[in-house]
Amino acid sequence: MPEAFAYGPWAKEAELINAFYQLGLKAFNEDRTMIEAQQKNINRSGNARMLTTSFDGALSQFRRMMDDLIRTESQQSNGAAIASSAG
Numbered sequence: 001m002p003e004a005f006a007y008g009p010w011a012k013e014a015e016l017i018n019a020f021y022q023l024g025l026k027a028f029n030e031d032r033t034m035i036e037a038q039q040k041n042i043n044r045s046g047n048a049r050m051l052t053t054s055f056d057g058a059l060s061q062f063r064r065m066m067d068d069l070i071r072t073e074s075q076q077s078n079g080a081a082i083a084s085s086a087g
Contacts, residue, residue, distance in 0.1 A: 042050070052060050
C-alpha cells in the first residue's frame with residue numbers, strides 16, 4: 001500500500017527531507033492497523049451514509065463551502081449559456 005500523506009520541511013531545510021519522511025512514515029504506520037480496520041468497516045457498510053462528529057466540523061464546513069461554490073458557479077454558467085443562446 002503506497003503511503004498517502006504530505007508534510008515536510010521548508011525548502012531551505014532540504015537536508016531534513018529524509019528525517020521528516022521517516023518521522024511521518026513511523027507515525028502513519030502506528031495508525032495503519034486502525035485506518036485499515038476502519039476502511040474494511042466502511043467497505044462492508046454498502047451505501048450507508050457516514051455520520052459526522054464534532055471532530056468533523058472543519059471538514060463539514062469545507063464541504064458546505066465547496067457545495068455552495070459549485071452551485072453558484074453552475075448557476076452562473078447556466079445563466080451565461082441561456083443568455084448567449086437567447087442573443
